[in-house]
Amino acid sequence: MEKKYIVDLESLTPLIGREIRMDGVPIALFRLTDDSVKAISNRCPHKNGPLVEGTVSGTDVFCPLHDYKISLETGIVAAPDEGCVQTYETTVENGKIYLVTSP
Numbered sequence: 001m002e003k004k005y006i007v008d009l010e011s012l013t014p015l016i017g018r019e020i021r022m023d024g025v026p027i028a029l030f031r032l033t034d035d036s037v038k039a040i041s042n043r044c045p046h047k048n049g050p051l052v053e054g055t056v057s058g059t060d061v062f063c064p065l066h067d068y069k070i071s072l073e074t075g076i077v078a079a080p081d082e083g084c085v086q087t088y089e090t091t092v093e094n095g096k097i098y099l100v101t102s103p
Contacts, residue, residue: 016031
């Protein structure tokens with residue numbers, strides 16, 4: 001397991017998404033109200049909507065195109081809709097956000 005530095009925590013506005021690219025893959029970062037950071041694929045499984053532009057409520061994000069509710073913790077789309085997106089483990093250390101990756 002290794003960690004890749006992404007950005008400083010202070011550069012993220014709470015509840016507002018920010019896209020980063022890791023190895024060319026678009027990832028949506030979300031800083032929650034408790035200062036935890038969630039990272040998921042930035043494409044809704046329905047119509048590839050940009051999740052980074054979605055509305056955050058608790059630990060869920062709502063796709064801006066068709067309002068699919070997606071868990072920022074599991075990546076699973078809430079019923080009655082179906083699908084899931086990839087989630088990425090993050091850690092915050094000394095105000096810096098890292099993406100945890102496998103070697």
